[in-house]
Amino acid sequence: MRPAPIRTTCAYCGVGCGVLASARDGRVRVKGDPVHPANFGKLCGKGQALGETVSAKDRLSYPLIKGERASWERALDHIAGRFLHIRETHGPDAIAFYLSGQLLTEDYYAANKLMKGFIGSGNVDTNSRLCMSSAVAGHRRAFGEDVVPGVYEDFEETDLLVLAGANAAWCHPVLFQRFEAAREKRGSRLIVIDPRKTATAQAADLHLPLKPGSDVALFNGLFRFLCEEGAADESFIARSTADFEKLLPLLGARETELAHVAARCGLEENLVRQFFTSVLENERWVTGFSQGINQSSRGTDKVNAIINCHLLTGRIGRPGMGPFSITGQPNAMGGREVGGLANQLAAHLSFEPEAVEKVGRFWNAPSMAERGGLKAVDLFEAVHEGKVKALWIMATNPAVSLPDAERVRAALEKCELVIVSDCMASSDTLSYADVALPAEGWGEKDGTVTNSERRISRQRRLQAAPGEARPDWWALTQVARRMGFGAAFPYESPADIFREHAALSGFENKGERLFDISAYADISDAGYDAMTPFLWPVRKGDKGKAAAGGRLFADGKFAHEDGRARFLFLEDAPPVHGANDDFPLLLNTGRLRDQWHSMTRTGAVPRLMSHVKEPMLYCHPEDMAAFGLSPKGLAEAATRWGRGLFRVAADGGLRRGEIFIPIHWTRHMSAAGTVGALVNPVTDPHSGQPEFKHTPMRVTPVRPVRAGFYLSRNAFEPEGFDYWARVPVAEGELFYLAALEDAAPFARLEEEARAWRGDVLAVEDKARGTFRRVLLEEGVPVAAFFSGPAGSVPDPSWLSGQLGKRAEGAVRQALIAAALMDPAQGGPKVCSCFGVSEKAILAAIAAKNLSSVQAVGAATQAGTNCGSCRPEIAALLERAFMKEAAE
Template identity: 50%
Template sequence: MTLTRTTCPYCGVGCGVLAAADGTIKGDPDHPANFGRLCSKGAALGETIDLDGRLLHPQINGVRANWDTALDMVAQRFSDAIAQHGPESVAFYASGQMLIEDYYVANKLMKGFIGAANIDTNSRLCMASSVAGHKRAFGTDTVPGTYEDLEQADLVVLVGSNLAWCHPVLHQRIAAAKQARPHMRIVNVDPRRTATTDLADVHLRIAPDGDVALFNGLLAYLAETGKLDKAYTENHVNGLDAALAAAQASDPADSGLNARELADFYALWANTPKVVTAYSQGVNQSVCGTDKVNAILNCHLATGRIGKAGMGPFSLTGQPNAMGGREVGGLANMLANHLEIGNEAHRSAVQSFWQSPTICTKPGLKAVDLFEACANGQIKALWVISTNPAVSLPDADGVAAAIANVPFVVTSDIMEKTDTNALADVLLPATGWGEKDGTVTNSERRISRQRAFLPAPAEARPDWKIISDVAKRMGFSGAFSYGSSADVFAEYVALDQAASAFPRDLDLSIFADADYAKMVPTQWPRNGARFFANGQYYHPDGKAQMVAVTSPVSLNSRFTLNTGRNRDQWHTMTRTGKSARLGAHLAEPYVEMNPVDAAALGALPGALIALQNSRGRVLMRALITPRVAQGALFAPMHWTRQRSTAGTVNSVMTPLTDPISGQPALKASAVTAEVFKAKWYGFLASILEPDPRTTYAAVARTNTGWQAELAGSKNPEDWEAEARLLTGQAEGDLSLQSDAATGGVRIAITQGGRITGLLFVSPNPVVVSRSAIIALIGTDTSALAALAGRNAADRPDPGATVCACFDVGRNTLLAAIAGGASTVAALGDATCAGTNCGSCKPELAALLDQTLQRMAAE
């Protein structure tokens, strides 16, 4: 077995992976991002590389086509639109899933050869506010910190970041550092109590968008207590007086925190020099995201706590190559290599290097604006690459309609069926992780190789190759005649060297003589270097700029909906949804709701909740928990229309954006909430993938086939016919049991003596052992026994999955506790739960505490 060194395709941590064609996945112990650690998603990568559902051939209007015909059509339709309506009439929408080489070629074609800047990316949804905040403060988009800073700090403040679920390996590194240095303190600033909160010494339950008030209050406190570094600000910072005046005019109570919480936090921050303030989407995804970023940066600049080991602000990016996309100009408001569209000398240098016929002269359309332009008819040709905007953008239903309004839509993707692909005229099959070859940049500016360890399936091609082939057909052959991804990377580095006269942070000289095939993970500008250690910034006078920011007006709504990620899923589940192990933890869309709110609505556990506003309506399972405050709701963003008939949460997210960054406010949308009273509820397990059209449905893969949670607004006339329709099984013997007293129905379908479908229906949410029912599919269990809904005696029921890494269920853990496991470590020894990524440890601790208390009471 040959193991290939590559990089994980999920979050911005950029973990090294050792992978083999047989699906073997191991953490790379030599990669400086993770040192061998992997999260549950990374550990399950081997379960996602099959070809089931893959787009393997070009398609035109749903019919298979050859590459030449498809590429000719794409080139012709884009050329025609440009000729008839101008270069602003076409657009690319790209993705942080793309490699540096893919991003670079797409950016070059749009900005240097088409001559417009209408190329934006789903990275706009995750870190655009950080980019804008950095540029205002530093003069360039610079992330100054390194992962080592998180381990060397005496205080880590995590703001709007559920690190345990969204960046699990960084969470592990901080946890290990805290264990080694018990004096290390962690503060979690988040409206919700999350798995990350369990690691924290302090949880500050901030109000939505209360971050500016919190950090303005901190800046005022630093001034009042003499903690400002006057020498540093005099020599290296502008704007202190204005920023401080705005901070002093702010009311820290607007943060939603009480006076004692504020005083304790401010004193802790002020008196701990080695502090890292790490932030993520809770800061960025806001109508005031850029101001939030600058409120944080102001505090670090005012105290000189930046550019030194164990201190500084740290933006944690969401996607594997969000940083790489920033570097190559993948956003609509920047040129390649951290050069500026608005700078004539920069434009001239890039155009000269590319020898391009034109160059964009103004920023293009940012993501939300781009799809508004699709809706109003401005965009005549749209190319979507490696992303699913019909699900991932706010006002998702409106975005889907906007895409449908574009006269010509082409998508490049690895999967055939996505919500966005369903709206496209041309589908182009791209290579995916494990098949493609290139580079990515992680959150600490470290460029690593993604290497192929699988052959390209069928007719799939790399994105850079597809884009180059279209460019050649548009008449730009000489500039896009790359032979490999190495050629593209070499040009990218050469452009950086050609632009070396311009003062910028980006410096790729360390890669000038690198052997691409043997490239090791390398941080720019120089391995181990921290930016701003000498107090020099990238504004013309060499100083940083503090920015005066004010608190926003709070959202006045009965319910405010916050969205985010699940522990074991990634974006719209095109990859993670293939893994039964990952899907077993939380298998359907849900909404977290405070018990007081649930009681007021009359929502019992397992109820379905309808969330609604002017944008749309969604149905989600109620997860009643004190983790969210009263009036606050939280729902994951992963479920698509492919996997859920009513669970695409961005359908009710309003498309409000930060006026500076253009990043949408995906953390706060006003909604109404009410219990959805279905006529019936169901749970289905089937050997075939179901395609339900019920009022509510959520489909997930299992180890034995598929499962579906169901609910309907009216009862079917014939339950036997309905069961066959739901399972897709017109053949086979069907057994039905009904209970007139309860209104329950149980149906089993057998083929060849084996159970191939089971449906359990009730007028109330179905209470059955789902893992037991799933385990019966494909077995020779009798229909009568299967309808009992229990495992056979020789097949113990593991219960609902708690640890996805090792597929450990609740019942298995309870048995270990009953057997004497009294700590999380002991549970790990007995079951392996929590011993890989550690993201389930908070759940293990809670289960352990509840069970031991119950056992003591008994």
């Protein structure tokens, strides 16, 4: 009999989807959990591929010290000894932890307690600083605590969803599809505010392609408009808010007149009027916001500008209305609950003296940190300056993800002691580790996570970790014991930590802190194992009632001491760095649909890599012409902080003068596709969140002297090539290659390929400069190398799909041409769930005269699962219609 599937939680975005997973026959199979209240059985393409990421291949499976294998005992003793020495010699602030929203809450709790209570420094920060900290700061300023008022049902019960800086169709697809399903039933409207015409914007009733950095002006204008139209809820303002009078100057300012707002935001006045009128006419109104708001030098002010409008109208805390921060990572909120940010303490407490005393007493801590620590960008600058001498990095890749990444790499190179806990054997950051610790990955972890709507779910172990990999909380506990803090770190299981975490949330909490899960402080091991998802707060004594969940602030009471929310006066100001003659373009960064962070998981799954295969630079067609760029050509992107090399693609959905580059490529996956090296290190003064959406840059076309690809079932290192990109395929790896000036690397590979023996297909045209070789073993292609002048090398997509398959007859003949047997099978994959390509969709549209996304789904299955590709299908339908009309 097959064992029952295990209920766990997805490892990707903050939607927090429930997963049913089973491990058998050496494979992990996953499907959506139909009873989990976040997703009700739906999973996006990344979530469906989770089982394909659970592998012992390329795993860090034992500790390393200076690259040499070591026992856990030796590694832990080494870390504890160095920490004690550095603390004694240089003080506690010379030690720091840099954590991740990929960690479980129990991992986070142990790290925060060790550093802030026992080592004695506030230097615990997290990569959530890069995505959610402006939302945190905005919530605390307005509400008195870092809380999201709404729940996911609000997306289904609203009449108007405004998505500001949130490409939810790609980045939070299951939540977006919940809205879309309800939209069809109730006729809800969707307004998208985003400089780019994203997949989400394509699905909108109204798209405002505003000028980057002008969000405060837009929402200040909305605030004034709502006041002038009598939409202010005066009773709510008098009863539940404070500081409204501080905004009176805003109401009389010319800067908020409709025409001026439109000009400041770079929008047509009619678009602004439609947006303002829609908000006025729809009481049930949700504003969902994400990185386009947060990742800014004014991110906190943008968050508060949005909240101001909801407070003005009293549209908060009720069904279908309110501001909603859509979290980026699976446990960004869980980390914030335990103090994972440097300016937090624990249990939503800050560094006020009474809070420091309270937490110190609960922990019986001898060395409580009395002030906040260094935020991410400042932390790595302190490492660079030698002030921080020991850094423990867990489950994140700052050498890729932080701005001004080359300076971050230099800091890691200089640091006396770099400890990296990771589950993978290679990453850009791991290459700087003095001590590398093998961590558990998804499917091996056991603990809890909190999603965007404050719902805590269990992530459960499916199988044993490979080799000597151990939980992060365990490694932290072992180091704490070796430093002499064993009595405070008695944990033998994640349940032990969760109980303490829950108890701290209710400790001397008489309702002044909304975060309270003290109902779970006495949960048994069996109860922890069986825990079902729940929304907080769940206070001691009201577990049964609170387990059903609910919105916050329905009673008009907020978390400030006086129970009132705060209005904030927010002056419009441009981003710190603007375009200039040397750097005339603006760089915007963000995610792709099928990728996650630095691709340590998703980059190993061939079907997820089939959507976008290379580090791309997206540019408006008119800018391409102006700067001499060509589609599929290469371009060098340069800013004051670094350079990169990217494949060029046209995107008419961009504003003129703006460039979009995805964040995911690393030095493990490309030669020079790490966008963090380009991004300026300016941060928001309140949140410390970097300005990832607005960096001045220039682009220069690059003409390779030679280009090609290498395809193999065996390991290959692209040494000497100026441009390369690694792409996993079903039976091996594909490398796109280019040389800018010196073609010697190609000459070397050509000589090696000429030496292949056995069954070799070969074509070499010296006059044209083209070279092609395909190596077969017993009729099965095992390697291929094609090279030639730029533009002469065929698309390797079809050929890469033949790797490892027996080739006979016409298929064998086609190998040397890399020719498609069926033209509908090639091109980029639009639907990763079912592997449906762009060409297949266009062929079906033409053959069957399809006219709707639903009809395409019925014919091809594309778009019938997670739905994240539906906007692209709609764009293909429009393209086909325009082509037919032109003909």
